[in-house]
Amino acid sequence: MARTIYDKPTRALLKDMLAAWQLKPGQVFTSTRAVEWFAQHYPKLKPVTIRAHLVQASTNDKNRLHHPSTNESDDLLFRVDVGQYRLYEAGKDPAPIHELVQGxxxxxxxxxxxxxxxxxxxxxxxxxxxxxxxxxxxxxxxxxxxxxxxxxxxxxxxxxxxxxxxxxxxxxxxxxxxxxxxxxxxxxxxxxxxxxxxxxxxxxxxxxxxxxxxxxxxxxxxxxxxxxxxxxxxxxxxxxxxxxxxxxxxxxxxxxxxxxxxxx
Incomplete structure (x- = not known):
């Protein structure tokens, strides 16, 4: 893994953001709000990095497969529209996308x-x-x-x-x-x-x-x-x-x- 800018990697800081917001099931937030939160708390991180991690954390976004390190610990969000997300609800939402179907x-x-x-x-x-x-x-x-x-x-x-x-x-x-x-x-x-x-x-x-x-x-x-x-x-x-x-x-x-x- 490449060197991190802060003590925690961005994927961990994303979890801190969600915990700080105390979102309720079904509440939707935008990528713009996430970028603004990081700009306030971790200004050295670029907006493109934040958006890439939102994709990685979205269980129903097939583009997360472009990030080879994606695993079950990244199953945090559900993408409801372009630039709009809510918390992933296990058992209610479709199973997270982790890999293409074999074959x-x-x-x-x-x-x-x-x-x-x-x-x-x-x-x-x-x-x-x-x-x-x-x-x-x-x-x-x-x-x-x-x-x-x-x-x-x-x-x-x-x-x-x-x-x-x-x-x-x-x-x-x-x-x-x-x-x-x-x-x-x-x-x-x-x-x-x-x-x-x-x-x-x-x-x-x-x-x-x-x-x-x-x-x-x-x-x-x-x-x-x-x-x-x-x-x-x-x-x-x-x-x-x-x-x-x-x-x-x-x-x-x-x-x-x-x-x-x-x-x-």
Missing amino acids: DVAKQEEAVAAEVDEADGSEVLAGSSEFLLEKDLQRYLAQNLECIEPGLKLYEDEDLQGIEFEAGGGRRIDILAVDKAGAFVVLELKVSRGYDRVVGQLLRYMNWVRKELAEPGQRVRGVIICRAMSEDLRLACASIKDVELCEYRLSVTVSKVPPLELPA
Whole structure:
């Protein structure tokens, strides 16, 4: 776990907030009220951190699955609407979401693999040099960020990690990292061909990080990673400061193993 700002982690401070409010069953509060409470009592914590922990604590919010540390101790709230919560009532509310139903992920991946790539009308064929799914590319890069540049590491905020990082309005950054100089690095991934429309998405994420996470003067960079760049994308990024383009390559080597010699 990353270092905490205060003596307690934010997930524990959230419990302190609920205890201080002495909410009754059915009473609803807003994320704005929670942010204001933390601003008064723990001002060093950013609003985005508070909202992320509200999601983690919401038993019926599937986005809590994006936080790998979520467990039964986080089953505190029930999300009644956007930015509105009440206390979770065991036995009355649906069972908390802790994981996807076994087999659902495999079925979904099979369906996605069978679909035609809408961007260029091509299918991912056997023997391709690209990842089958964007999640596979995301998972690999999150675990091997140094293959992009030395010193690059996943962003961490206590027990929250920079994978599928919440960026407001239900949008999520594929990977949020930090480089060896302390700058934020926003990674936008495309498993196949990259097109110029991804630039607007990346710039939105970069500016969101500047507004919500970065300290004054802290640099924010962006990287688009895909198997092949379109000329339109290269042209669109030619004069954009702090945006880089990267192409990935897969390589598999197969070698024969000498047969084991058995005694006659």
